[in-house]
Amino acid sequence: MLLIPCPWCGPRPENEFRYGGQAHIVRPARPEAVDDDVWAAYLFLRDNPRGRHAERWRHVHGCGRFFNCVRDTVSDRIAASYKPNEAPPP
């Protein structure tokens, strides 16, 4: 079980959280203006890297808020967590 650092509540066990997939995916501002390829990419294509991964989490059994984590998908170590309006750490 992961120990996940919620930016508001501090480190809490994984089962207080819900995973939200890859972070920083931007919805096209005008969906009607993009073609099917762009829309499909927004909906379905994911990086799925072996290594560093920026991802969304939500503290559902805590403060209820969304935030982002940078985690290594091989070791599962979390390098950082940050608020949704912040850029990922370098």
Add this chain to the structure above:
Amino acid sequence: MPVISRYSWLSLLRHGAGQPWARQWRDAAPKAAYDVVIVGAGGHGLATAYYLAKEHGVRNVAVLDKGWLGGGNTGRNTTIIRSNYLQPESAALYDHALRLWETLSREINYNVMYSARGVLMLAHTHHDVQVFKRHVHANRLQGIDNEWLTPAQAAAFCPGLDISDRVRFPILGAALQRRGGVARHDAVAWGYARAASALGVDIIQNCAVTGILRDAAGVVSAVETTCGPIATSRVGVAAAGHTSVIMAMAGLRLPLESFPLQAFVSEPVKPVLPCVVMSNTVHAYISQSDKGELVFGAGTDAYTSYSQAGGLHVAGETLQAVLELFPAFRRLRLLRNWGGIVDTTPDRSPIIGLTPVPGLYVNCGWGTGGFKATPGSGHVFAATIATGVPHRLAAPFALERFVTGRLIDEAAAAAVAH
């Protein structure tokens, strides 16, 4: 040492009299070039190579693996076979595989221990009952066996199952596919490897693909590997949970996410469980291997990972569920647990076919249930690679479906919630 002899009663007698057994397949070193390179020496990749050689006469084939043969999800799954999927496209594909399972041992002259002992899928809620009955009706229209059992019928088919109303999620009924069952997972990899090798296919272990090269026209020209470059104009990727990593080498992103999926086995005991039992709601699947171990399948972790481990709490939840279904199992000790990395798609159906890169073919996205499809997957993927046109049964599973929107939604078919 001589390679490959045909197994028979006569060969068994000869070997019993002292003749040494031959190696089952050649552990090859890579040649400079091949007609087709398959990435991944698991069941799907080896089956693909076998059918390329057997049915399409494409014998100059290499199967590469970064580790050892059958050491990925082929050696890590819970060996369950069934074809009672909801959508007609899936039911056709999985039943194609099931029909191949029925004759596979004879086809490849290797005992894969396919055992049609029946797969029982338990319903615990009103919603389960409605969904499973819909599956039963859909399957019968498709000509695929699936039947509805009352709790008493389910307990008669599977003694030991607690159908009382004292449990947290009482059993309200079950769907049974009698042709479903299990096969010996390692034997599937070994059998296909032996049969493919006998037809001239090179199986190259401990050789990781590190790059996919393309010529000026953008067509695949070679793969770079840890054992040097290998020229080829056709690459078939059957790398399961690591597919995204391989496809990124060709600049492609796929609609895939990789998750750890766990399984574990108990100490071996005498026969206690005559069939396969699956439960979506309490989240467990169970069978007993021919060695006597009870084989348990757990769910995926919540987050993407390549750790091949998985959280202990996920396994714990499955054990709680199993012990409620089968109170008699609570004194068993567990021997081993492990994880595999499964690649899941948004509609929980596989992706089989061509890619935007000419010469690059992909067979992935089998998620938590790829083992059951092994022969069918290899069969249709081989036809797709050999002809450059998707096999009839593979065509609906093309990558384009995520753009056209013609998804094949099987989220309700998996026993694993994801």
